[in-house]
Amino acid sequence: MGKSYKKWSVTALALDPVHVGTGGGRIGRVDLTIVRDPVTRIPKIPGSSLAGVYRTYVAMHHEENRQQQIQQAAQSGQQYQGRQKPFYPDCAGLGLDANRGHCRQPDCPVCTVFGFARGAGQEGGFAGLAAFTDAHVLLFPVPTRRGPMWVTCPMALQTIGLTVSGVDGEAVYVEHAGNRLNLGWLLLETRTCDQMDAIKSKLEELRIPDYIRNHLALVSDGLFHHIVNSNLEVRTSVSIDPATGAAQEGALFSYEALPRGTVLAWEVIAKNPGLFTIGGQKVDLSQGTKGPDQVWEVVQKAHPYLEHLGIGGMGTRGMGRVKVLSPSPSAGAAGLAQPGGQGGTA
Numbered sequence: 001m002g003k004s005y006k007k008w009s010v011t012a013l014a015l016d017p018v019h020v021g022t023g024g025g026r027i028g029r030v031d032l033t034i035v036r037d038p039v040t041r042i043p044k045i046p047g048s049s050l051a052g053v054y055r056t057y058v059a060m061h062h063e064e065n066r067q068q069q070i071q072q073a074a075q076s077g078q079q080y081q082g083r084q085k086p087f088y089p090d091c092a093g094l095g096l097d098a099n100r101g102h103c104r105q106p107d108c109p110v111c112t113v114f115g116f117a118r119g120a121g122q123e124g125g126f127a128g129l130a131a132f133t134d135a136h137v138l139l140f141p142v143p144t145r146r147g148p149m150w151v152t153c154p155m156a157l158q159t160i161g162l163t164v165s166g167v168d169g170e171a172v173y174v175e176h177a178g179n180r181l182n183l184g185w186l187l188l189e190t191r192t193c194d195q196m197d198a199i200k201s202k203l204e205e206l207r208i209p210d211y212i213r214n215h216l217a218l219v220s221d222g223l224f225h226h227i228v229n230s231n232l233e234v235r236t237s238v239s240i241d242p243a244t245g246a247a248q249e250g251a252l253f254s255y256e257a258l259p260r261g262t263v264l265a266w267e268v269i270a271k272n273p274g275l276f277t278i279g280g281q282k283v284d285l286s287q288g289t290k291g292p293d294q295v296w297e298v299v300q301k302a303h304p305y306l307e308h309l310g311i312g313g314m315g316t317r318g319m320g321r322v323k324v325l326s327p328s329p330s331a332g333a334a335g336l337a338q339p340g341g342q343g344g345t346a
C-alpha cells in the first residue's frame with residue numbers, strides 16, 4: 001500500500017488584476033468587493049473557487065484531447081473508439097441534470113479528482129481525490145521611491161512553511177537598509193533582517209522570479225493588512241446591455257481587484273486513488289503513474305489554462321490570468337503519520 005496522500009505547494013503570479021467576487025457586498029464606494037479572509041481581512045481566493053476553476057479547465061483539456069482523437073481517427077479513415085457520452089463538459093458541470101450529469105466512472109479524471117454529488121435515486125456521492133486550500137497573498141506589489149517592492153509578512157510566509165519572528169510593527173525590513181521608505185503612502189524606517197536570506201532561498205525554491213526576490217519588503221502582519229487593503233486596484237467599468245451590446249446609461253460600477261504582480265500561494269492535497277472504489281470498482285486514472293501522483297498529473301493540466309483564461313475575472317478578457325510558477329512537492333509530502341500533523345491515513 002502506498003502513501004495515503006501528498007501535498008504540493010503552488011505559487012502563481014497575477015498577470016492581470018484578479019477579482020474573485022463576494023457576489024454583491026459593497027464597501028464604501030466599491031460596488032463589487034473581493035473575498036476576504038474573515039479573520040485577517042486580507043483578500044484571498046477560496047479553495048472552493050479554485051477547485052471549481054481547476055475542474056472546468058481539466059475537463060476542457062480532456063475534451064480538447066478527445067476532439068483531437070476524433071479528428072485523427074477520421075483522417076486515417078478509422079472509427080473513433082474512445083469515450084462516448086457523457087462527455088467531459090458534462091463532468092465539468094454541477095451534474096444535477098439527469099441528461100447531462102457527471103459520468104461517475106472510476107477512471108474519469110474529472111469525476112474522481114473533483115468528486116460528484118449523490119444523484120436522484122443513485123448511490124452515494126464521491127468527495128474527490130484533490131483538495132485545495134485557499135489561495136493567500138504571499139507577496140504584494142507596492143510602488144515605492146525605490147521602484148516596485150513586494151511586501152510580505154510573517155503570517156503570509158507561514159503559508160509556505162516559514163516561521164519568521166521579531167518583526168517590529170514600526171519598520172520595514174529590506175535587504176539594504178537606508179533612508180526611510182514609502183510603501184504607497186506609508187513612510188517607514190528601514191531595517192535589515194537576519195532571516196532575509198532564508199526567506200529569499202525559500203522563494204527561490206518556489207520559483208519566484210529574481211526581480212521579485214531582490215525587491216522584498218517584510219512588515220508586521222498588521223501593517224501588511226493595511227498596505228494590501230489600501231493598495232488594491234479599484235476600477236470603474238460600464239455595464240453592457242447584453243441584448244444590444246451597448247453601454248447602459250448611468251450604469252457605471254466599480255470593482256476592486258488584486259493588482260497585477262501579486263504572488264499567490266495555495267496547496268493541493270492529493271489522496272491516493274488506489275485506496276478508493278467507485279461503484280465497487282477500484283479508482284485508477286493512469287496506466288503508468290500510481291498513488292497520489294496520478295491525481296497531481298490531472299490537476300496540473302489546468303495550469304496552462306489559468307495562464308490564458310484566468311481565475312474569476314469578471315467574465316471579461318484581460319482579467320484574472322495567473323502564471324503558475326512552482327508546482328513543487330512541499331515539505332511533509334511523505335503523507336505518513338507524523339507528530340507535526342502533516343500526515344495520516346485517509
Ligand SMILES: [Zn+2]
Nearest residue numbers: 091103108111
Ligand atoms: Zn466524469
